[in-house]
Amino acid sequence: MISEKKISYISLIGIFFIAIFSEYFDEPYLITLLSRIIIFSIAAIGLNLVLGFGNLVSFGHAAFFGLGGYVSGILAIHAFNSELLISWPFLFSGSNNSIIIWLFTILFCSLLALLVGAFSLRTSGVYFIMITLAFAQMLYYFAISWPSYGGEDGFSIYVRSTLFGINTMKGLNFFFICFFWLLIILFITGKVVNSPFGLALRATRLNLTRVKSVGINPFRIQLMAFVLSGAITGIAGSLYVDLNRFVSPSLLSWQMSGEFIVFILIGGLGRIYGPLIGAAFFVAFEQFFGSYTEHWQIFLGIIIISTVLFAKGGIIGFILEYKKNE
Amino acid sequence: MTAELLIEQFLNGLQFGFMLFLMSAGLTLIFGVMGLINLAHGSLYMIGAFSAAATFAFFNSFWLSLLASFSCAAIVGIIVEKTIIRKLYNRDHLDQVLVTFALILFFSELVRWIFGAFPLYLDVPELLNGSIEIFSGIYYSKYRLFIIFVGLIIAIFLFFLIGKTNLGIQIRAGQHDREMISALGVDISKLYTLLFGVGAALAGLAGALIGTIQSVEVGMGEPILILAFVIIVIGGIGSIKGAFIASLLVGVVDTLGRFLIPWVLQTVTNPSDAMSIGSAIGSMLIYILMAIILILKPTGLYGKQLS
Numbered sequence: 001m002i003s004e005k006k007i008s009y010i011s012l013i014g015i016f017f018i019a020i021f022s023e024y025f026d027e028p029y030l031i032t033l034l035s036r037i038i039i040f041s042i043a044a045i046g047l048n049l050v051l052g053f054g055n056l057v058s059f060g061h062a063a064f065f066g067l068g069g070y071v072s073g074i075l076a077i078h079a080f081n082s083e084l085l086i087s088w089p090f091l092f093s094g095s096n097n098s099i100i101i102w103l104f105t106i107l108f109c110s111l112l113a114l115l116v117g118a119f120s121l122r123t124s125g126v127y128f129i130m131i132t133l134a135f136a137q138m139l140y141y142f143a144i145s146w147p148s149y150g151g152e153d154g155f156s157i158y159v160r161s162t163l164f165g166i167n168t169m170k171g172l173n174f175f176f177i178c179f180f181w182l183l184i185i186l187f188i189t190g191k192v193v194n195s196p197f198g199l200a201l202r203a204t205r206l207n208l209t210r211v212k213s214v215g216i217n218p219f220r221i222q223l224m225a226f227v228l229s230g231a232i233t234g235i236a237g238s239l240y241v242d243l244n245r246f247v248s249p250s251l252l253s254w255q256m257s258g259e260f261i262v263f264i265l266i267g268g269l270g271r272i273y274g275p276l277i278g279a280a281f282f283v284a285f286e287q288f289f290g291s292y293t294e295h296w297q298i299f300l301g302i303i304i305i306s307t308v309l310f311a312k313g314g315i316i317g318f319i320l321e322y323k324k325n326e
Numbered sequence: 327m328t329a330e331l332l333i334e335q336f337l338n339g340l341q342f343g344f345m346l347f348l349m350s351a352g353l354t355l356i357f358g359v360m361g362l363i364n365l366a367h368g369s370l371y372m373i374g375a376f377s378a379a380a381t382f383a384f385f386n387s388f389w390l391s392l393l394a395s396f397s398c399a400a401i402v403g404i405i406v407e408k409t410i411i412r413k414l415y416n417r418d419h420l421d422q423v424l425v426t427f428a429l430i431l432f433f434s435e436l437v438r439w440i441f442g443a444f445p446l447y448l449d450v451p452e453l454l455n456g457s458i459e460i461f462s463g464i465y466y467s468k469y470r471l472f473i474i475f476v477g478l479i480i481a482i483f484l485f486f487l488i489g490k491t492n493l494g495i496q497i498r499a500g501q502h503d504r505e506m507i508s509a510l511g512v513d514i515s516k517l518y519t520l521l522f523g524v525g526a527a528l529a530g531l532a533g534a535l536i537g538t539i540q541s542v543e544v545g546m547g548e549p550i551l552i553l554a555f556v557i558i559v560i561g562g563i564g565s566i567k568g569a570f571i572a573s574l575l576v577g578v579v580d581t582l583g584r585f586l587i588p589w590v591l592q593t594v595t596n597p598s599d600a601m602s603i604g605s606a607i608g609s610m611l612i613y614i615l616m617a618i619i620l621i622l623k624p625t626g627l628y629g630k631q632l633s
Contacts, residue, residue, distance in 0.1 A: 119620070131617065261423065305425050
């Protein structure tokens with residue numbers, strides 16, 4: 001009998017050991033791919049918190065991913081060039097310290113999520129989908145037409161940020177940082193989802209009237225979840241920029257938001273480890289079909305359509321179902 | 327800055343608005359009647375533009391390529407509706423978003439496969455080349471006027487169709503109560519296919535008309551799709567009148583905003599700053615407009631109050 005928990009632990013341990021072996025067999029590219037999988041899954045775990053557990057279909061999570069990326073990139077490039085970022089109320093010329101970068105990312109992304117959430121959560125259903133999309137597009141067009149930080153072309157940050165003197169330019173070390181973040185985020189979401197707060201959030205998905213009648217304000221619950229979700233996705237954006245050492249408006253594009261939803265769907269909606277499986281499948285799929293044809297997205301499209309129409313529970317749901325029938 | 331320039335920009339905005347109406351009319355009807363969020367509407371726009379460009383390359387006729395644009399888009403639309411979209415009517419919004427997102431990936435890549443990654447171009451016919459004097463001393467592009475004219479004709483046609491014909495009654499009834507009208511003997515699945523086909527044809531036509539001004543390339547549909555969504559949200563989902571007013575509003579606000587804001591800012595800062603800040607704000611303007619309207623009226627200008 002295989003349980004959801006087992007699948008999750010196997011995939012975590014699997015990714016960890018593949019990274020160690022890749023280092024041993026000198027395959028740096030594979031390690032980068034694994035880091036990418038982890039970063040994408042962190043972003044999608046953030047989204048899954050509101051989408052999977054609160055049934056709030058945010059189609060604008062690229063905004064947080066991108067903002068996290070831009071905040072980190074801007075802090076890093078100013079530190080690299082020793083340029084002043086602000087001169088009032090104190091002199092500050094960015095930072096190359098990961099801890100500081102992450103703190104700023106969490107701060108800014110939470111604030112953005114608070115703002116976006118406060119407006120968007122007034123609406124529901126399709127209006128919610130569209131207004132979150134509109135906020136992300138707003139940031140996207142702003143990034144494209146704002147020339148100070150590269151505009152449409154984006155900018156490079158040359159070196160990764162530093163953490164406790166670890167050599168982050170070494171692929172495996174950076175992988176460990178991402179992996180560590182993944183463990184923290186998984187731990188936090190696991191705790192949150194099963195806390196009274198998480199139960200209230202899941203209840204808003206099922207029956208809003210009943211939630212209200214037992215004296216819980218659904219707006220506050222949803223807004224808090226949205227802020228946490230935005231901060232988590234922001235951290236992913238920060239790590240992604242550090243991984244590629246490159247910031248571009250494509251981080252904010254609506255295709256990015258769409259892909260996050262796809263990760264969740266492929267893995268299995270409303271499952272804590274779903275996004276990890278989904279992102280791993282997506283990146284592996286891209287690599288595999290991408291090596292045969294540059295038109296691999298045709299097959300991706302077909303796979304997504306068939307998953308939605310015929311296999312609703314995603315990969316985890318499919319395995320659990322299969323084992324049950326055996 | 328002269329009055330002529332301002333009038334020209336205003337007309338450009340109006341022209342853009344009419345094209346947006348062709349996109350958003352189909353989108354809002356499809357949502358209103360079938361409850362379907364169709365992200366792939368932009369792909370139908372792209373398919374229309376590419377069919378026009380391919381026809382133009384073969385026959386060198388603008389009018390023939392216009393004909394090809396909406397008929398090809400309608401055919402593709404009907405095939406997609408009959409094979410895939412039909413299964414989504416009773417699913418939740420998330421499934422609809424995902425499947426139609428996947429359709430975008432599919433069609434964009436397929437078109438890139440067939441036509442390559444380089445943009446194609448369509449020529450304005452001899453008849454519509456150059457500009458014409460509309461007021462004393464004010465000249466405007468004949469082709470853009472033609473687009474406004476086409477948009478106006480289609481708007482009138484749609485209002486007539488929805489308001490006065492039997493089909494329109496069925497469509498409006500479908501928005502109110504789907505089950506009841508199928509119980510009354512209307513073949514609802516035929517109505518859905520027809521409506522989806524009409525929406526696709528309008529999107530395809532818009533693709534060809536805009537493709538002639540800009541270029542025909544993969545990914546051309548998505549920016550305009552998102553604008554169309556902004557419009558149907560502002561106008562109120564399902565309302566053709568709302569879509570019409572919001573289209574013109576968005577077209578004019580977007581065009582004039584990009585043009586006027588940098589110019590206004592020039593009075594307070596230096597020109598290069600004014601240019602960069604102004605264009606950044608100008609491009610965000612319609613999203614700000616949408617946020618404000620949704621805060622004041624969460625279901626849009628003409629949307630029905632949802633329970």
